[in-house]
Amino acid sequence: MPKAEKLEVRSFATKLLHWLVALTIIAQLGLSLVMQSPGRNRPGDSLFEIHEKVGIAATILLISFWLWSIARSGETRLVAFFPWLSLSQFRLVATDARRIFAPLGKGRNERPFASAVHGLGLIIATSMALSGLLGYFVAPAKPLLEVHETIAPLMWAYLVGHVAISFIHELRGERIIGPMLSIFAKK
Numbered sequence: 001m002p003k004a005e006k007l008e009v010r011s012f013a014t015k016l017l018h019w020l021v022a023l024t025i026i027a028q029l030g031l032s033l034v035m036q037s038p039g040r041n042r043p044g045d046s047l048f049e050i051h052e053k054v055g056i057a058a059t060i061l062l063i064s065f066w067l068w069s070i071a072r073s074g075e076t077r078l079v080a081f082f083p084w085l086s087l088s089q090f091r092l093v094a095t096d097a098r099r100i101f102a103p104l105g106k107g108r109n110e111r112p113f114a115s116a117v118h119g120l121g122l123i124i125a126t127s128m129a130l131s132g133l134l135g136y137f138v139a140p141a142k143p144l145l146e147v148h149e150t151i152a153p154l155m156w157a158y159l160v161g162h163v164a165i166s167f168i169h170e171l172r173g174e175r176i177i178g179p180m181l182s183i184f185a186k187k
């Protein structure tokens with residue numbers, strides 16, 4: 001089994017925002033299973049009202065996460081979350097995808113493939129938040145609620161895949177969940 005290694009240094013703000021985003025999204029997915037959404041002649045129930053409020057909180061947190069990703073330094077760069085427009089960054093992602101569970105190279109602290117997948121998760125979550133918000137509150141944008149429903153399975157898939165891969169890394173001895181949970185430690 002590979003030796004435990006430090007994958008990335010993440011700041012207090014990154015870790016706090018990550019867990020707040022994760023909590024709101026897990027709550028939204030859970031609520032969607034039990035709430036009664038508004039229909040043609042009936043309003044949504046009280047669980048839908050919670051979905052609405054937690055959804056607004058998720059939108060604010062996701063916008064904060066994107067802004068923080070632009071402003072911070074020494075952590076995952078924005079281009080690593082969104083490598084699709086940069087040929088050189090895309091090559092790094094493709095090379096890294098072939099060695100997903102291999103140890104990090106010396107002197108490197110970013111995993112291009114993992115970061116690209118994290119970026120996709122952020123894009124899916126942001127699309128869920130904005131399609132829900134605009135589709136519900138802006139009458140002409142109502143068709144966006146269909147987008148909201150259509151991408152919901154992608155949000156589930158990301159959550160399940162992301163958590164599963166995190167635990168697989170953990171089982172292989174690469175401690176990534178602990179450092180993410182130690183909000184106050186700079187590691």
Ligand code: HEM
Nearest residue numbers: 028032037052055056058125128129132133136145149152
């Ligand atoms: C990241 C935040 C959000 C997530 C992860 C999320 C997730 C979901 C999911 C999984 C569903 C069920 C889709 C289905 O029928 O299969 C749903 C439905 C719905 N959500 Fe959200 N949601 C979020 C934000 C919002 C916001 C901000 C609003 C606006 C108030 C909203 C309004 C709705 C409505 C109206 C429905 C019912 C759609 C319909 O049945 O036509 N959501 N949401």
Ligand code: HEM
Nearest residue numbers: 007014022025076114118121122125159163166176177180
């Ligand atoms: C749908 C909700 C979630 C989203 C959108 C999400 C998104 C992200 C993002 C964007 C990063 C990279 C952070 C950065 O480098 O700035 C990340 C890292 C991480 N997330 Fe999540 N996350 C979610 C839920 C979770 C949950 C429930 C867990 C619990 C196991 C988790 C565990 C981790 C870990 C361990 C890392 C560090 C990965 C590494 O070092 O390569 N995440 N997540």
